[in-house]
Amino acid sequence: MPMHLEITWTKKAMRLPEEVRKEIVRRLEMLQRYFPEMTPRMRVGLTRLYDGLAYQSDSGNVRLLLDVHRSRKKGWQYPTYWTIGHEFMHLAQFNSKGIPSGERACDVHALSRLPPKLIDEAPSYLVISKRLRELWGSEMARLSHDLACEALRRRRKGLRNYACWWEDEFERRVEELVR
Secondary structure (H helix, E strand, C coil), X not given: CCCCCEEEECHHHHCCXXXXXXXXXXXXXXXXXXXXXXXXXXXXXXXXXXXXXXXXXXXXXXXXXXXXXXXXXXXXXXXCHHHHHHHHHHHHHHCCCCCCCCHHHHHHHHHHHCCHHHCCCCCCCCCCCHHHHHCCCHHHHHHHHHHHHHHHHHHXXXXXXXXXXXXXXXXXXXXXXXX
16 A cells, blocks of 8 residues: 655745645545655655656655646646656656666556556657657557556566567557557
């Protein structure tokens, strides 16, 4: 069972309305269970430069920055579940010897852990054509999850370029689906 998150907020994040902060906490707690290696204590702040950014100091202090902002047309805009999951995977990478570092490895590992319903946009760093990113939906989320699990099985059996395998196999299978 995951530990309860211990969140502190940056000054800028504290200016968000309470209901917005509650929604952020709800999303973080929903996703935490898939990343048991991550430290449950974190400082959450805001960024507009990135969708999300996570880092952990050598002393174990975690900072998670998320793009949360108000849109004139759409109300409050939150990071996708995928963005939060990807950043949580980085926090798991920091605390596990078995998970390689790097963005593409982070994508494959996060895809394998998240249930497809929480993969609400295309992976951030794996190579996927713009056309397929625009067509992203539940079928692609399911396929991306299944292929990530297979890629990690192949990695355990010695495949070094498992992220490339995922990219090639994803494109091949999706092209079969959309024909």
